């Protein structure tokens with residue numbers, strides 16, 4: 001016996017299920033203006049007006065009851081009672097996009113045919129209205145034979161009526177076993193025809209208010225203007241990240257400098273003082289300085305996502321992706337990988353074909369994830385002059401953009417090779433609907449930024465702080481004999497390990513400091529920055545107090561070394577979390593090991609080529 005009835009939110013992708021789930025339960029599920037945001041089941045609690053509690057689950061969107069990808073299978077299994085993890089729902093809330101009625105009604109008809117009590121949430125009526133589309137819910141109700149409630153999930157409109165209808169639906173007692181064949185037997189063309197009939201009957205008026213969207217799309221999806229616009233947007237994004245972040249980053253830097261001085265003043269010279277200032281603050285501070293940049297980067301990504309532009313970009317990329325045998329569906333997971341490869345790799349669950357999916361997983365780490373930004377920015381900031389090379393175009397932004405392009409090009413080549421060798425197979429088509437354009441909602445953007453900031457600071461406070469302290473210990477002991485003139489870093493245990501690594505990486509132009517940073521940076525890429533910060537804090541032998549890492553790098557590194565190091569980080573799989581999630585998503589060690597192997601090989605070769613080219617070019 002179950003305490004409370006179970007109700008599942010189902011519907012096509014991007015119908016607003018998660019938004020409705022959040023509105024009904026007060027939860028904070030990720031919503032995003034593109035299909036495939038929810039890939040796992042989530043549950044929450046809602047209380048009906050008569051006080052009865054109901055358990056609500058938010059399911060991944062699906063186009064039909066015939067699953068073509070793992071996330072759609074989750075949905076099918078739950079609503080048919082075939083899921084081993086979930087009991088059969090007592091009722092379904094089918095969420096449909098009012099502006100996209102005939103597409104969404106097809107799946108609705110399948111779901112109603114299952115025989116479970118159904119309430120239809122006619123969502124996004126605000127957008128339909130804006131587009132001059134008026135629908136008659138009563139006609140829909142009559143044609144479908146189930147209650148139809150107009151809602152606006154993001155404005156919490158229609159929720160009372162929805163709750164009331166739900167109360168009726170779950171109150172009915174006598175439940176039926178779903179008739180799985182009923183929904184799937186209908187031939188799809190017939191189903192589509194019926195859906196269109198109903199949609200037409202329910203449409204009261206439809207003016208040409210969609211002109212705006214059509215106009216925007218004629219540019220955004222244009223074969224020539226489209227890609228130009230995409231590149232321009234990315235370019236502006238990179239310039240902005242470098243320009244806008246300077247002031248807050250300097251302020252944070254100054255703050256940590258002040259903290260360091262304050263501790264130096266308050267504590268006697270010794271173990272604790274060095275641990276705090278040279279280890280923890282030098283290391284963690286070196287990473288936290290990049291918070292403004294990460295947030296500006298995400299501001300752009302979130303705005304592009306929620307405005308509806310991202311999916312247009314995916315459509316643009318589809319042809320390009322097809323030439324390497326990837327489906328257009330791979331675009332969104334790859335795009336998420338610019339934030340972090342871990343959610344990106346999880347998002348590949350929306351790709352139906354296994355080989356397609358595997359290829360996408362294997363190349364996802366080549367997208368410039370946000371953990372690389374601190375590394376890139378530190379080295380670029382120290383070694384590349386910020387000269388203005390054209391109006392609004394500075395060299396540092398161009399180099400950064402170049403690294404991102406090299407990563408994408410590397411992924412392109414890797415996919416090309418993989419699809420002809422280890423993941424050979426036919427590629428599948430693109431199946432996604434175009435979301436509407438909308439002005440990004442400030443609240444959503446702020447929540448997104450907040451979440452990013454929390455993730456970033458958590459990493460700095462845990463994994464990065466821990467690795468930094470371990471590194472500091474390894475680099476601080478044992479102390480060289482008094483007056484020997486040996487650098488304390490070279491004499492330490494860490495220094496000796498570093499020397500071992502140096503043998504391997506010397507041919508590609510890496511110095512001792514880089515060798516020391518590589519091993520701890522396996523934990524996370526940003527650790528390379530904190531590690532270098534720690535090395536220089538300990539090794540500040542001249543005692544001049546020029547603690548700024550950038551000055552130290554400028555004084556000790558050559559340009560070819562810096563460029564080789566940047567190239568290394570484009571390719572090297574320096575991230576334990578990515579390796580772990582790949583193992584989980586591919587059910588074994590084979591593919592993560594393959595991924596690590598090919599990426600390290602690529603990193604070594606590309607860094608070597610860069611170094612020697614730069615040396616011969618006399619840089």
Ligand SMILES: Nc1nc2c(ncn2[C@@H]2O[C@H](COP(=O)(O)OP(=O)(O)OP(=O)(O)O)[C@@H](O)[C@H]2O)c(=O)[nH]1
Nearest residue numbers: 014015016017018019031032036037038061152153
């Ligand atoms: N204007 C408006 N926007 C809405 C409404 N409901 C949802 N949205 C927006 O529509 C987009 C998609 O919403 P989600 O809740 O992520 O959609 P979903 O059905 O969960 O999508 P998947 O998880 O991909 O299946 C988001 O940008 C929401 O903010 C609505 O009633 N009105």
Ligand SMILES: [Mg+2]
Nearest residue numbers: 017018037038
């Ligand atoms: Mg969702």
